Amino acid sequence: MPRASIVVAASDGTALERTLRSLCAQTYPDFEIVVVDDGQAGDSAALAESIGDLRIRVLRQRTRGLAGARNTGIAAARGCFIGFCDAGDSWEPTKLAEHVSHLQARPAVGLSFSGSRTVTATGRRALLWQMPRQRRVGAAEIFRRNPVGAASNAVFRRGALLAMAFRPPQETERDWIFDETFRQCDALELWLRFALVTDWEIAAIPRPLSLCLVNDDASAQSVGKEIAAWERIVAKLSAQDRHFFGRHGKVARAYHLRHLARLAIVAGDAPSAGQLLRAALASSLRPLLEEPRATLSVCAALLVLSLAGSAALDRLSSLRNRSA
Numbered sequence: 372m373p374r375a376s377i378v379v380a381a382s383d384g385t386a387l388e389r390t391l392r393s394l395c396a397q398t399y400p401d402f403e404i405v406v407v408d409d410g411q412a413g414d415s416a417a418l419a420e421s422i423g424d425l426r427i428r429v430l431r432q433r434t435r436g437l438a439g440a441r442n443t444g445i446a447a448a449r450g451c452f453i454g455f456c457d458a459g460d461s462w463e464p465t466k467l468a469e470h471v472s473h474l475q476a477r478p479a480v481g482l483s484f485s486g487s488r489t490v491t492a493t494g495r496r497a498l499l500w501q502m503p504r505q506r507r508v509g510a511a512e513i514f515r516r517n518p519v520g521a522a523s524n525a526v527f528r529r530g531a532l533l534a535m536a537f538r539p540p541q542e543t544e545r546d547w548i549f550d551e552t553f554r555q556c557d558a559l560e561l562w563l564r565f566a567l568v569t570d571w572e573i574a575a576i577p578r579p580l581s582l583c584l585v586n587d588d589a590s591a592q593s594v595g596k597e598i599a600a601w602e603r604i605v606a607k608l609s610a611q612d613r614h615f616f617g618r619h620g621k622v623a624r625a626y627h628l629r630h631l632a633r634l635a636i637v638a639g640d641a642p643s644a645g646q647l648l649r650a651a652l653a654s655s656l657r658p659l660l661e662e663p664r665a666t667l668s669v670c671a672a673l674l675v676l677s678l679a680g681s682a683a684l685d686r687l688s689s690l691r692n693r694s695a
Contacts, residue, residue, distance in 0.1 A: 373426070374401040375452040375467060375526075378444030380437045382409045386459035386584065388418055393461035393582075395424045399468035403428060405444045410434040438549035438557040441522065445532065446545040454526035459584035462523070466580035470526035473576055481531025481571025482562070484519045485580035491637065501583075503575035510566035510615065513559075514623045517630070518575065521583045522558040531571045535564065550607075555600035563604065567611045585637060594631055594643060601627050625655035629669060636672050639681040644673050 377394055381387050387406070394404050404427045408415040419427040432443050441455060452471055456462055466485060473483045486502040501520040508518050519525055536546035549557045566573060601624075609616045628651035635644035648669060651658065659666045676684050 373403040373450050375399065375403075375454070375471060376444075376448035376450035377402060377404050377454050377456055377462075377467065378441055378448060379404060379406045379456055379458060380409060380440035380444065380522075381406050381415050381458045382437060382440065387415060388422070390456055390458050390461055391419065391422055391424075391427065393464075394456060395422060395426070396464050397462065397467045398464050399471055402426065402450065402467060403448075405430065405447050407432060407440040407444045407447075409436070409440040435551060436554055436557075437522075438547075438551045438553060441549050442545065442547050442551065445548050448529075451529050452526055453529055453532055455522040456581075457521070457523055457584075460521065460523040461582045463580045463582075467526070469576055469578075469580065473574070474526070474528055477572070477574060479572045480574045481528045481534075481569065482519070482565060482573045483526050483576065484524045484573070485576040486578055487520055487524050487581035487583045488579045489583050489585045489637070491585055502579065503577050506577065507572055507574050508566075509573070510563060511619055513562050513566050513573070514615075514619050515626045517559050517562065517627075519558070519562045519573070521581070523581045523583050525558075525562075528571075531565075531569065534569055534571075535561065553600055553603065555597050556604055559601075560604045560607070564608060564611075567608060567615070585634060594635070594647065597631060598628075622655045622657045625651045625658050627651075628654060629658050629666065632673070633669055636669070636676055636684070639676065639684075641673060641677045644676070648673060 379387070379390060379394070391404065391406070406415055406419060406427060406429045408429060408431045410431070410433055416429045419429050428447070430443060430447055432440065435443070437457060445453060452474060454467065454470065470483045470485070474480055484503070489501070501518070501524065503518045512518060532548060535548050538546050548561065550560050553560055562573070565571070605616055605620060628647050632644045632647035632651060635647055672684060
């Protein structure tokens with residue numbers, strides 16, 4: 372029985388090989404890789420076979436989205452520790468070993484996560500890092516800044532993850548952990564629900580151990596869907612603690628809009644980024660007061676993009692990556 376399981380939601384077959392090769396290179400020896408083909412990944416079984424690693428298992432399902440693929444993988448996972456790496460993302464070789472050690476040393480921690488770097492679909496390193504500043508985080512920090520970030524940053528203790536299971540009336544096959552009604556922000560919904568309803572701690576490894584693919588699409592439609600999903604999270608989870616959401620809602624909304632502005636900058640869409648940044652500051656000035664450097668860096672990146680274009684911003688990103 373493997374000690375750890377890595378669930379790969381394979382909705383993009385073109386990026387799956389890079390993901391699997393990074394996972395097969397993990398220094399921790401005792402794990403399995405559960406690939407869930409969400410009906411859009413091409414011949415994932417043939418690809419897995421070509422890699423020639425017996426730790427890879429491939430499951431197929433009808434298209435249910437990333438959240439559904441992860442839920443199917445969780446149901447099949449056998450490990451005491453369960454992590455996620457969506458197709459297109461990759462892990463540093465020591466990531467699994469560091470998370471297992473982290474969880475074993477801290478019995479109260481149910482969710483361990485790391486920092487991450489980002490890359491666009493064209494392979495361009497983005498001017499966007501996710502680096503946790505605190506080793507332990509609570510619900511307010513997750514709601515405001517989502518330090519856990521993408522699903523590919525997280526590794527759970529099995530019992531802590533399965534404690535989040537629920538089964539909607541229409542579901543006949545297996546439990547849900549991630550809420551499959553969300554096509555955006557499904558990971559954030561789980562992180563926040565986990566923080567609100569369990570006594571498990573959430574703790575960080577303050578190093579970038581994941582490389583996460585970011586979408587170049589910053590269209591008004593995609594941004595609108597992201598904002599709508601965030602508002603749905605608030606509406607859904609407010610029943611757990613209305614005082615919490617009343618206290619933190621405006622500030623958290625400002626941080627989320629600032630995050631979307633950064634993604635729009637990565638995509639080279641200065642008008643959308645400007646609109647989102649103005650909306651963020653209109654919701655609350657707290658991001659500027661609490662994180663002046665981070666907020667002003669978004670303003671500076673927007674100014675460079677507006678005046679000099681994406682090429683100049685890429686050069687700045689390259690310089691930053693080399694200096695990091």
